[in-house]
Amino acid sequence: MVLQQDCDVRIWGWADPGEKAAVVAEWESEQASVVADENGKWLAEIRTPKAGGPHTLVVKGKNTVEVKNILVGEVWLCSGQSNMTWQMYFFGNYVLGGEEDIKNSTNEKIRYFNVGGKGFG
Numbered sequence: 369m370v371l372q373q374d375c376d377v378r379i380w381g382w383a384d385p386g387e388k389a390a391v392v393a394e395w396e397s398e399q400a401s402v403v404a405d406e407n408g409k410w411l412a413e414i415r416t417p418k419a420g421g422p423h424t425l426v427v428k429g430k431n432t433v434e435v436k437n438i439l440v441g442e443v444w445l446c447s448g449q450s451n452m453t454w455q456m457y458f459f460g461n462y463v464l465g466g467e468e469d470i471k472n473s474t475n476e477k478i479r480y481f482n483v484g485g486k487g488f489g
Contacts, residue, residue, distance in 0.1 A: 369438045370479050373419045380411045381427060389429030395420075395440075404429075416440050421477070439477055 371377050379391050383404040391400040391412040400412035419441035427433045446452055 369425075369435055370443055371416050371438060371440050372443045373416055373440045376413050376415055378411055378413055379425070379427070380409065381433070382408045383410060383429050383431075384408060387429050389427055392426045392428065394424045439479065441477075 379400075381389070383389055385404055385406050385408050387404045387408075389402050389404070389410060391402065391414060393399075393414050393416075395417040396414060400414050402410040402412045404410045417440055421439040421441075422436065423438040423440065425435045425438055
C-alpha cells in the first residue's frame with residue numbers, strides 16, 4: 369500500500385453491525401476508534417506522516433487485520449494516452465539497457481499498480 373504523505377486518509381472496512389474496532393497506525397500515538405453501522409460498514413480517518421516507511425497498520429475488532437510494508441509519500445495517478453501503460457521492457461531496443469535496469473534495480477520502495485483497460489475498437 370502507498371498512502372499520500374502529510375494528509376488525512378480514510379481507512380474503511382466491514383464488521384458485525386455495532387462491532388467496535390480500532391485502527392492503529394504505527395506512526396500515530398493514538399488509535400482511531402470506530403463502530404460498524406447497521407450494515408456492518410465502518411470508516412476511520414487517520415493522519416499520515418511525512419514520506420517514509422515501510423510502516424504497519426492494524427485493524428483490531430473481533431478479528432485482527434495487519435497491513436505491512438506500507439509506504440508514505442507522493443502518490444501519482446496517471447491516465448490518458450495508451451502509451452502511458454507501456455513498461456520499460458515493452459520498448460526492447462528503444463530503451464538501451466531497460467531490461468537490465470529492471471533486473472538490477474535495488475530500490476524496494478517503487479510501487480507500480482496497473483488497472484487493466486478494455487483496449488481499442
